[in-house]
Amino acid sequence: MRIAVLSETDPIETRVAATPETIKKYKALGADVTVQAGAGAKAGVPDAEYEAAGATIAAGAAEAARDADVVLKVRRPGAGELGGLKRGAIVVAIMDPYGNEAAIRALAEAGVAAFAMELMPRITRAQVMDVLSSQANLAGYRAVLDAAAEYGRAFPMMMTAAGTVPAARVFIMGVGVAGLQAIATARRLGAIVTATDVRPAVKEQVESLGAKFLAVEDEEFRQAETAGGYAKEMSKEYQAKQAELVSSHIAKQDVVITTALIPGRPAPRLVSAAMVQSMRPGSVIVDLAVERGGNVELAKAGETVTTENGVKIVGHLNMPGRLAASSSALYARNLYAFVETLVDKAAKDLAVKWDDELVRATCLTRDGAVVNPAFQPKV
Numbered sequence: 001m002r003i004a005v006l007s008e009t010d011p012i013e014t015r016v017a018a019t020p021e022t023i024k025k026y027k028a029l030g031a032d033v034t035v036q037a038g039a040g041a042k043a044g045v046p047d048a049e050y051e052a053a054g055a056t057i058a059a060g061a062a063e064a065a066r067d068a069d070v071v072l073k074v075r076r077p078g079a080g081e082l083g084g085l086k087r088g089a090i091v092v093a094i095m096d097p098y099g100n101e102a103a104i105r106a107l108a109e110a111g112v113a114a115f116a117m118e119l120m121p122r123i124t125r126a127q128v129m130d131v132l133s134s135q136a137n138l139a140g141y142r143a144v145l146d147a148a149a150e151y152g153r154a155f156p157m158m159m160t161a162a163g164t165v166p167a168a169r170v171f172i173m174g175v176g177v178a179g180l181q182a183i184a185t186a187r188r189l190g191a192i193v194t195a196t197d198v199r200p201a202v203k204e205q206v207e208s209l210g211a212k213f214l215a216v217e218d219e220e221f222r223q224a225e226t227a228g229g230y231a232k233e234m235s236k237e238y239q240a241k242q243a244e245l246v247s248s249h250i251a252k253q254d255v256v257i258t259t260a261l262i263p264g265r266p267a268p269r270l271v272s273a274a275m276v277q278s279m280r281p282g283s284v285i286v287d288l289a290v291e292r293g294g295n296v297e298l299a300k301a302g303e304t305v306t307t308e309n310g311v312k313i314v315g316h317l318n319m320p321g322r323l324a325a326s327s328s329a330l331y332a333r334n335l336y337a338f339v340e341t342l343v344d345k346a347a348k349d350l351a352v353k354w355d356d357e358l359v360r361a362t363c364l365t366r367d368g369a370v371v372n373p374a375f376q377p378k379v
């Protein structure tokens with residue numbers, strides 16, 4: 001059983017798919033592990049640490065991936081990498097399949113079995129493999145730190161000899177994993193925190209973190225959570241009521257952090273240009289949904305925009321990658337926990353149970369075809 005850990009080709013990607021800790025675990029499973037030289041550099045892991053954990057270092061991607069039965073990455077391999085993969089190899093990564101059907105077909109044509117970690121069912125057994133949670137948690141934390149760094153005032157109330165500095169007012173929109181961590185982080189920094197979501201289950205969680213919940217709590221709100229625990233796309237009527245409620249609130253906030261997502265859909269637009277214009281100069285907005293179309297009208301992916309009225313809108317790409325060492329450590333453990341289930345420990349070899357619930361949910365391509373029903377070509 002040969003496992004390869006490749007470097008990321010997207011310049012924005014700082015994370016790495018394995019750490020010395022998980023290399024040791026793969027070795028204990030009976031695998032030979034090859035790491036592409038420099039793969040961990042941006043996450044603070046030098047090649048020597050991988051070597052010390054038992055990995056072999058290979059100069060390039062093709063050399064690392066040659067004969068590999070399992071290829072570990074953070075992002076989906078690009079066209080340039082596919083030629084170097086063995087037909088039949090298992091490739092595990094965050095595949096970003098929605099809207100990227102051509103790239104998924106290319107994985108099928110390369111003959112690899114591609115597994116999308118973000119499609120992992122959110123069941124108890126798979127919690128340890130949940131990359132969305134591990135990465136969103138760090139993104140929520142980092143979003144607050146980025147906001148605090150951009151904000152020209154203090155977060156906590158400070159009573160000093162020179163007078164009182166008021167506490168910052170922070171509003172979190174979307175209270176999933178990222179939003180909850182953003183609330184907790186802003187509270188730790190001493191801010192006055194409010195939060196909104198369309199799922200009723202969130203209210204108690206928000207209050208238990210010491211923040212105030214604000215939402216349009218009508219009949220649609222009571223039905224907004226899907227069986228999977230996600231939000232539905234809300235009706236135009238609900239969106240209008242929500243906008244009315246939050247617009248007067250946003251005008252009084254110093255910091256707004258938006259994290260709202262709907263699986264497989266563009267991010268809902270929650271903050272209009274008029275709302276941004278209602279905020280005081282020096283206020284900061286961080287849009288964590290910017291890669292999925294953005295929750296904030298004036299946000300630009302990969303940029304920090306300062307509006308005419310002096311509001312900064314932060315649109316960092318790859319927020320978890322801004323904490324590359326922590327996010328890689330958690331991602332690498334998520335990956336190991338999944339790969340371990342694909343191995344027969346007695347035989348020390350791969351033995352994929354193709355009808356296992358986790359395998360079926362995450363497997364996108366196999367034997368030359370797109371096998372996941374959600375991404376098969378429509379006929």
Ligand code: NAD
Pocket residue numbers: 122123124126127130132133136173174175176177178179196197198199228229230231232234259260261262263268270
């Ligand atoms: P997400 O990233 O899909 O969305 C972020 C948040 O945005 C969600 O809370 C969602 O309700 C909210 N949102 C969507 N549309 C909105 C709108 N129009 N206005 C305001 N908010 C809006 O969510 P997530 O972080 O993946 O979490 C989704 C759920 O999954 C949560 O209930 C979470 O607790 C649950 N979860 C379960 C497990 C598990 O293993 N059981 C693991 C992680 C998360």
